[in-house]
Amino acid sequence: MISTQAWDDAQRLWDYHQVGHTLRPCSVAIGLGSHDLGVADTAVSLYKRGLTPLLVFTGATSPTTRERMPRGEAVHYRERALELGVPGSAVLVEPRARNTGENIRFSKAVLEEAGVTVSSVLLVSKPYEERRAYATARKVWPEVEIISASTPMTFGEYVDSIGDGRLVIDMLVGALQRLLIYPEQGYMIGQTVPDDVMQAYDRLCHAGFTSRLIDPAGV
Template identity: 70%
Template sequence: MIPARAWADAQRLWDFQQMGHKPRPCSVAIGLGSHDLGVADATAELFHQGMAPLIVFTGATSRTTRDRMPRGEAEHYRDRAVELGVPAGVILVEPNARNTGENIRFSRALLEERHIPVSSALLVSKPYEERRAYATARKLWPEIEWISASAPMALSEYVDSIGDARLVIDMLVGAQQRLMVYPRQGFMIEQEIPDQIAAAYERLCGDGFTSRLVPESAARA
């Protein structure tokens, strides 16, 4: 049972992670691999809306995806997008990235290797990681314009889709921690953290939602 206060604090973190960008046509859409096939769904929908002529799906496997996506997150995303009507020929797969920083760096290298000009990119992530992904992309590829995007879902809808409320709150807390510690380590641009967001984060940590925290000395974007 999740206490009402914890739900309220999780909602604060959820809202803060939303960048509020309005999707617009970009050179490419980059879907960041994870356990959540909803990222592939959102990327496919943006393609069908005419927001990008090309898609890059990026991601290897992690401890949360190796069983569900044994061929790699990017490969499973590609298959999902094709099921949703995206032509296979407009999808590039980057199969090696294991964190957000590598997602950006390896996708950039793949596009440059193919001599594909990029001036802007739709950065498609899980809803609770929009801000983290954006801050990382701005740090590692500052020459282009980044537009954040994710599935338009409320926190309650997302929890229902995952089926594990505690895991979702743990992931929200982990995403918030990275926003606070990674800029000092050079992994992302600095983001202003409002006092009420920092306080919500601290309360959730105190309530034990800490399984997705990383040691600062070992942190990677």
């Protein structure tokens, strides 16, 4: 049973992870691979709205996607985009990345190899990873403008889509921990975390929502 306090604290983390950028036309949209085909759907929506002329899907496989996406996350995303009517000429694939930093670095290399000039990027991620993706991209690719995007949905809608509230809260807590420790490791730029968000994070950790935490010493 998840307490009302835990749900309230999780909502605070959800709101913080949402960067709230105003979308505008960009050179390219990069969809970060994961278990969530909604990332591909959102990237396609941005393309159809005329906000980008080109999509890049990036991602290999992980323990959570290997069975569902045996050909790799980026490949499955591309197939989804083609099913939804995007021409193959408007989709590039980066099939090797296994973390967010590699997603950005390897996508940058693919675009350079294709001769695409990039001044701005629509960075499409899962809703609770907007801020993490943004902070990573700013570190890895500081010379371009980064605009974070994700599927528009509420915290409750996302929980319903996953079907496991405890897992979602664990993911929110894990994503915030990485925002706290990865800047020191050189993986992303630092982000100011408001006191109420830190307090919510601490309460959730003490309540046992810790399955997605990592050992900072092992990073």
